[in-house]
Amino acid sequence: MQRRQFVQFAIQCAAVSSVVSSDRTLLRAQDESQRVDWEVGRHIYKSLKWNMVQTGGTVLDKFQLLKRLGYDGVELDSPQGLEQEEAIRASQKSGLPIEGIVNSTHWKVRHSDPDPGVREQALSNMQTAMHFAKAVGADSVLLVPGNVTNAETENHDQVWQRSTEGIRQLLPLAEALGVQILIENVGNGFCETPELFAEYVDQFDHPLLGIHFDIGNFIRLGPPAEWIRILGNRIKKLDVKDRTRANERKLIGDGQADWPAVRQALSDIGYQGWAAAEVAGGDETRLREVLTRMDRVLGKSDGQAPVRS
Numbered sequence: 001m002q003r004r005q006f007v008q009f010a011i012q013c014a015a016v017s018s019v020v021s022s023d024r025t026l027l028r029a030q031d032e033s034q035r036v037d038w039e040v041g042r043h044i045y046k047s048l049k050w051n052m053v054q055t056g057g058t059v060l061d062k063f064q065l066l067k068r069l070g071y072d073g074v075e076l077d078s079p080q081g082l083e084q085e086e087a088i089r090a091s092q093k094s095g096l097p098i099e100g101i102v103n104s105t106h107w108k109v110r111h112s113d114p115d116p117g118v119r120e121q122a123l124s125n126m127q128t129a130m131h132f133a134k135a136v137g138a139d140s141v142l143l144v145p146g147n148v149t150n151a152e153t154e155n156h157d158q159v160w161q162r163s164t165e166g167i168r169q170l171l172p173l174a175e176a177l178g179v180q181i182l183i184e185n186v187g188n189g190f191c192e193t194p195e196l197f198a199e200y201v202d203q204f205d206h207p208l209l210g211i212h213f214d215i216g217n218f219i220r221l222g223p224p225a226e227w228i229r230i231l232g233n234r235i236k237k238l239d240v241k242d243r244t245r246a247n248e249r250k251l252i253g254d255g256q257a258d259w260p261a262v263r264q265a266l267s268d269i270g271y272q273g274w275a276a277a278e279v280a281g282g283d284e285t286r287l288r289e290v291l292t293r294m295d296r297v298l299g300k301s302d303g304q305a306p307v308r309s
Contacts, residue, residue: 037263041299043272044238045072045306046291047099050081052281059086063094069288072305073099075142075276078132079125080104087136097307099274100140100182100212100237101133111166112146112159123166126181130170133179137308140180140237142212143167148189159190160200167204174208182212182236185227187247192221194230201234210234214278215257216241224257225265238275240294252279252293259297274305 048071053062059082066074076082078101091098103126111122129141145163148156167181174181183201191197201211213235215224220243228235242255253259275298277290 037260037267038299040263040267040271041295042302044266044275044298045099045273045301046294046298047071047073047075047274047276048281048287048290049102049276049278050074050076052277052279052290053287054281055283055287058090060090060093063090063096065284066287067094067096069284070291071096071287072301072303073097073274075100075102076132076136076138077102077104078129078141081132084132084135091136097305098136098138099305100142100276101129101136101138102142103129103144106144107147110144110146111163112148112154113162114153114158119162119166123169126166126170127173130173130177130179130181134177139178139308140182140212142182142184142237144184144186144188146188146190156190159188164200164203167209171204171206171209174206178208180208180210180236182210184212184239185214185217187217192218194222194227197227198231198234210236212237212239214239214241215262216243216255219243219256220245220247223261225261228262228265228271229268232269235269235271237273238271239278240275240298241277241279242297249279252277252290253297257297263298 053066055062055065063074074096076087076098081104087098105125106122109118109122109125111119113119113122126141126143133139133141145167146154146159148154148159170181185191185197191200197211201209211231211234213228213231215238218224218227240252242250242252242257244250244256275294277294279290281287
């Protein structure tokens with residue numbers, strides 16, 4: 001081989017080697033990115049709303065079904081819901097924890113209602129839900145703080161002021177019971193930017209007051225991942241659903257939630273905890289599909305869900 005040909009051959013070999021090395025570096029980076037992206041799923045434990053369980057049988061039968069399907073826990077309702085002792089027995093016998101409670105009256109009996117009598121009833125209902133949570137082993141009650149209905153009697157400022165007053169009255173009970181009050185982002189016209197939502201929560205400055213963040217509810221207002229990063233460790237639990245930016249309901253994974261970005265945002269804030277499906281329920285087949293879709297978009301948990309002692 002002539003010297004000129006040898007030099008050209010050496011240059012070509014070096015170029016190929018550089019490309020291969022670059023490709024391997026890129027693949028390693030992609031593998032690492034994928035590992036980090038899915039790592040958070042190990043510590044996200046799957047739950048669902050009780051009203052999604054539309055099967056026959058007793059309460060215990062339904063708890064045992066959820067356990068067999070692979071759910072890590074379940075959320076119940078109060079003050080309108082299961083009888084307390086029945087719920088406790090079903091949880092204990094099935095080994096399926098009751099991880100949270102949803103205030104079942106917060107839309108109609110609101111902390112933001114212009115009628116002081118209704119607000120007093122809202123306070124009583126929330127107290128009932130918190131005591132129920134303590135009794136059945138749950139550590140939180142989900143609360144919608146109010147609803148912006150009109151400009152005269154229930155506008156944004158009034159919802160803020162009235163609900164703040166009511167929730168402040170509940171904080172001593174939260175401390176006594178060790179039960180979190182978690183505010184959900186919903187389509188109620190209230191705190192529709194992450195900065196405003198954060199400000200609302202921060203005013204309480206209390207470790208037992210946080211956010212139950214619904215991943216699908218505010219897709220119409222912006223990417224969920226951006227909300228997650230701004231709200232950060234104020235987020236204590238998650239609701240899981242999927243929608244389009246036009247607010248059309250979709251199956252989990254079929255909407256516009258951008259789940260890889262959601263997972264990365266949850267990883268970035270160090271989220272570990274519960275994620276409850278809040279979609280159309282049904283029979284065993286449907287409930288299995290919901291869990292499969294949750295695992296697909298969030299990752300499969302390690303099965304070591306925290307249980308309240």
